[in-house]
Amino acid sequence: MNRNILTKKDYITALIIALIYIVILLATSKDIGFVRDEGYYFKAAEQYNGWFVELWDNLKKGRPLASFTKANIDRYFSYNHEHPALMKELFGFSWQLFANKLKLTNNSTGFRIPGMLSAGLLLFLMYLFAAEFFNRRVAILSTLMMAVIPRFWFHSHLACFDVPITAMWFFTVYAFVKSLYSFKWGILAGIIFGFALATKHNAYFIPFLLLIYIIYLRHNELKFHKDPDGGVSLSIPTIPLAFFSMLIFGPLILIGHWPYLWPEVFARLGTYFNFHLHHEHYPVSYFNVTYDRPPLPVSYPYFKTMITVPAVIWILGTLGSFRATFWLIVQWIKKTPQIYSTLESRALMFLILLNAFFPIFLISLPSVPIFGGVKHWFNAMPYFCLLGALEFETLLKFAISYKPSLIKFSKQIQYGAVSLIILTGILGIIYIHPVGTGFYNEFVRGVRGAADIEMQRKFWGFAGYYELDYLNTNLPPNSSVYFQRTNYDSYRMYQRDGFLRKDINYANEPDNATAATFHFQKGYMKDLYKTWRYFGNRVARHGTYIDEAPMVQTYIRSNK
């Protein structure tokens, strides 16, 4: 396999792409409301940060052990203990630094910065990976394709785990591949895997994929031998150092970064695993049907990918996936290297395909809890974009060979086509921003088409944010609002950051509320009907719409 040596130019290009993306994310962060999980993570991050602040104080006072008592750890870390603490700790540090100390951002943006940095890290790594194992053209196109997927763009703003785990998943796989050529990366792969485990539980699947990759790569080493004494022995492939490193550093970092585990490591780890093995189901609408318990239709994640990734990117990724699969099968049958000249390059393509397919396949399994959102298989998308960029490269070469007269315009054609591909993604972002969870692509005629077939366009309660200006302006003093899917912690943050009037109260039900915001999510239509009934009218006073499809509406009680 040809590995390119990365130069300073590569690192600078990757860094520039990542930095530009982060700056744009920062500049648009205030456009996006707080999703339900962010409400919980803001609170957790602040609490966890409190422990570190107290630890620092205790260190200065010469009694650091006071921070490590079970009671003290539980006081700070028992909230939201169903997820590892790494990202919440980072959200907390970031908030402490940028919002609290330096006063550069408001509170919510302070919490969100690590999420945005994760998005930048992913793009940085994607560029380097593609530049190292393919070429710079593929590197730039695949990285930009990922950056302009509108749903990825939306999630990149958030203080959540989905984009960070996508970055850490990619980093672990990249480090593992590099570890096959370098002792240093053999150690680093384990450390990076540890941080992936500390980011989100998706990481537990990574070693299995890497094991399949290694078996593919080194299957020639797997041999049965006849011993001289008549017995049979088995030679197994060389086990990469990275696996040992992952085995050591994985648990060490998972436990080490998470003070909540320390008082009762095994019992608390057990609770953590148990939570995710018996995860609650989130209602998901798919073709007019709301699913609130498994199984989801097997087609769900595949079709959802098809209609939520910009059409051009999806078609390139899909064609690229089929082409790579086709060649791997052909070469496996014919044993004649033609496209992928070495076993190493075939194995790398296999690894890319495996990573592009597995996260989607996993969600399609009937026994998997209903998580719903495409964010749960984001970790497939960098590989999908890479396959798309490789497909574009192949098609461009073919077009030029088909019409040799085009050769003198090959650069222009390449730049033009790449710009157009990326532009479709940017148009998608402009179309849907800031209600990113509602993005549906051209194949289904955007949001209006998705509304026709009742695909879920809203979840997580963040769109209440877009009604706050109306509420601030139009509600009488001391009103109470039924924010429906916007949770209490998000509401608190809206007030804290000055987006919502301080005298507006949070109502758990519409019964006694003055106003209500309703998020259009099919599984919760009963909340709208309840609001109509209690409010005595069905007159929407304000709303947020994409392509005339409502995302959220505000109602005001007429009989109070």
Add this chain to the structure above:
Amino acid sequence: MLYQKIIKYINLASLCVFVGVLLFSFGWYIYSPLSRPSLKDYEDISTHIKQNFDNSKDVIILQPFWAERAREYIGELNLLNPRYPLEEDFSIYENIYVFSVFGYVDKIKDGFSKKFRFLEKKDFGKLSLYHYKNEKPQKIIYNFYLNIKDAKIRVLKGNEIKECKDFKNDKWTCGGPDWQYIGKEILDIDGTGRECLWSHPVTNSIIEINFENVILGDKISGFSGLTDEAVRYVQGSPVFLSVLIDDKEVLYHTNPNKIGAHRFSIDMDNLKNTPHKVTFRVSTHLDGVRHFCFYADTRVSQ
């Protein structure tokens, strides 16, 4: 050679698909904003509708059902947004206006024209209004849903009879868990929010909703059904609804555990214009997640 040819055609096809999707994509992003109505379009159409609209006998049907921005503009006017308008009963309305966004009316135009007289189509920018006239609107003379406060509710279990005496917030409560009540709700049945009487059945019991001295019309019309949420409970039992006039059963309907609003119409020609006791009975074998409701009125044709 053949192999090379196949690869060439695969590449050519892939290239065509890629270019096709790229063009389609740009086409969509150009078309999408151009096809959207402006806020002025909404203002104009609403002003026009409000001029002659009578809430007691007219209705606006929103097409497509999800284009809810119209609610911001038409105010308190009677607006419905059923998912399947052709399956709904609009026979009580005299003027039926179809408020069409993105030209979605095409799906229902023919069906409506068979039932009602098409009067006119007016365009307001990117919005359209179709006006249909019902020449013989039916008139509701008693609405059981609206008059639930006049009902007498009993729960019969073997020889035991429990009267429900507590009426609050349009609901009769009968003790027991919080879902055991009979009262006004708007519930999601067949993807449409419907006004109906929540009457969650109870295992081994019969819920009886009695209305005394109801002057009957030509017929008793209505619908019954389980909410869309309830039918997702796959083990759910069927729910039985019976209607009795002066204690004589005139309808026995089984609501299977399936999505849908089941319409009924009971001929009352013989009892027309005279007062009678009307009873609705609701029961089931097992009450797990039986979010059941029904609507009924008695009406006359004109």
